[in-house]
Amino acid sequence: DGGITQSPKYLFRKEGQNVTLSCEQNLNHDAMYWYRQDPGQGLRLIYYSQIVNDFQKGDIAEGYSVSREKKESFPLTVTSAQKNPTAFYLCASSTTLNQPQHFGDGTRLSIL
């Protein structure tokens, strides 16, 4: 149904490698977000972006990096500095920061 597309659905990487998760939206939303979800945990905010070329750290930004060069794209890089990267990652977007967020299907990252 369009909206927010996260790819791939499953991602495997070797320890020590950086990996980039894709998030694209066609909703013309200004704000975008990345969350991490671990078993038995709620969603925790990694980074968010209010507008193109702007982004802010969330609660657990260490070991992650983002860019926002285009309105529709907000890729997340999980670096080798992230101590426990195996998790489920959710991307979201909203019209503006204070509007309800729409979520993607998520990417499950496993570090081998």
Place this chain on the structure above:
Amino acid sequence: AQRVTQPEKLLSVFKGAPVELKCNYSYSGSPELFWYVQYSRQRLQLLLRHISRESIKGFTADLNKGETSFHLKKPFAQEEDSAMYYCALRDSGAGSYQLTFGKGTKLSVIP
């Protein structure tokens, strides 16, 4: 720091029985509260927000500032209500607009 607590990891009810999913929060400012739901093999989606004061799919939630609660209720549970439910809080006063989520409650409606 703001915190959202959902005390039940799992809640099982029979079809037709009332449902109450508990959510308590700790926050000193002007919170906005939300309920998000994730049905099996579907995306996380907004169910309702307290400022709308609406009923979605038969669910309602009232913000009780005295008890710092935002419990989700439905008088008669349906099988299709089985899902994962997350309560979330947003700081609407400080300008950060960050959402803080609870750990979620899995609702299982028994036929």
